[in-house]
Amino acid sequence: MSTSPNVQAILQAVLTATNTTLTNNPQISNCDFGNPTYNGTAMYFDPYVTQLTAGTFQQVQLPAATVWGVMVRNLHATATLTISYTSGGVTAEFSVGPTGLFIYWDVSKTGSGITFLSLAGPSSPPTRVPAMVLVVA
Amino acid sequence: MANPSTMDVIFQALAAVTNNQAQGAPFIVNWDFGTPTLAAGVIFYDGYFQATTSGATVPLPEPTVFAVFIQNLSATLNLTLNITPGVGGSATTTNLGPNGLWVLLDPPEVGFGVTSIVLTGNTATVPAMVLVAF
Numbered sequence: 001m002s003t004s005p006n007v008q009a010i011l012q013a014v015l016t017a018t019n020t021t022l023t024n025n026p027q028i029s030n031c032d033f034g035n036p037t038y039n040g041t042a043m044y045f046d047p048y049v050t051q052l053t054a055g056t057f058q059q060v061q062l063p064a065a066t067v068w069g070v071m072v073r074n075l076h077a078t079a080t081l082t083i084s085y086t087s088g089g090v091t092a093e094f095s096v097g098p099t100g101l102f103i104y105w106d107v108s109k110t111g112s113g114i115t116f117l118s119l120a121g122p123s124s125p126p127t128r129v130p131a132m133v134l135v136v137a
Numbered sequence: 138m139a140n141p142s143t144m145d146v147i148f149q150a151l152a153a154v155t156n157n158q159a160q161g162a163p164f165i166v167n168w169d170f171g172t173p174t175l176a177a178g179v180i181f182y183d184g185y186f187q188a189t190t191s192g193a194t195v196p197l198p199e200p201t202v203f204a205v206f207i208q209n210l211s212a213t214l215n216l217t218l219n220i221t222p223g224v225g226g227s228a229t230t231t232n233l234g235p236n237g238l239w240v241l242l243d244p245p246e247v248g249f250g251v252t253s254i255v256l257t258g259n260t261a262t263v264p265a266m267v268l269v270a271f
Contacts, residue, residue: 006158007165009237013150015206015268017180021143029182031266033208036236043154045166066236071152074168080248085229092229094222094241095248096231099149099173108234111215134152134168137152 005039009069009136011105037106038069040136048075049131053125057084059116064137066113068106073136074098079127082120088112138197142176146204146270148242175204175244177270178269179193188216188256200269203243210264221253232259246271 003079013033020027042063052058074081074096082095083102104114121129147161154166179198187193201223209216214233221228221237226249233239256265 004157006189007154007156008162009152009154009166011150011152013148014229016145016149017177017268018145019143020145020176024146029180029184029192030269031182031184031206031208031268032151033238034236036238038153043166045154047168069148071168084227087229089233090230092220092222092228092231093225093227093249094229094251095226095244096241097245097247099171099245100241100243100248101170101173104231104239106234106237108236110234111237129251132168134154134166136154 005041007040007043009038010041011036021069036105038136040069044135047132051121051129051131053120055120057118057120059078059118060133060135062117062135066115066137067135068098068109068111068113069136070104070114070117072119073101073132075130075132079122079129081129081131084118085114086116088137141178144177144178144180146175148173159197171245173242175242175270180270182268184266185249186265188258188265190258190261192255192257195254195256195269197265197269201252202269202271203246205241205251205271206268207239208266209235209237210266211235214261214263215259216256216263216265219255220251222249223252225249243258
């Protein structure tokens, strides 16, 4: 039985672009990310975090002071989700609509990492936006 | 008016986590992203973008893009990302190690989007996979 690392988080992903103006929608690019695998010591996973209303950011409890694996997905049918994170001392804010996602995945753990993560639903109209969140330290 | 949709940008992904402390390292997370797809009008793709030490600007095909995929392809060097979102957002300056990945995908294109991307190699030019779409 393996004891180290405690957990392994594997991102199996392929990104494909197709030309929908041609018969059979041929692929025009196909990128295999190569299953980047994160050897982690701790993780936080919540498949249905319900965010606060009125644009109030809700902090995600990170399992360590710095994490290098973060995935967030907006599960709401119509509303946007704003993602705020601090990396390298700089706090950034991005937002995604329904089904949108954000990934920060640094398996070598040599980059800046993320030290703070919070999420918010829109303030107008105030909406509780559920999200799927995976964080690996 | 936005460009008519002429392409689909399809992200097929699963995230799985195994517990190596238990016999057989069972899966404790198995997350299917559900193949989010952005119907795009324009796209920029470079499978081996050269991020120089002075900073290389990614040529966005529209002022605001809603699909951004960046992967550091260097075996040893870090890649610095300077990414600016649209109105309402705040820019990120972050750093990714080898194989590191930064993704923002907004299929309905209703979020802030991204208006600028500059990639900088640390100590030497760093190759990166870059795909952006609107």
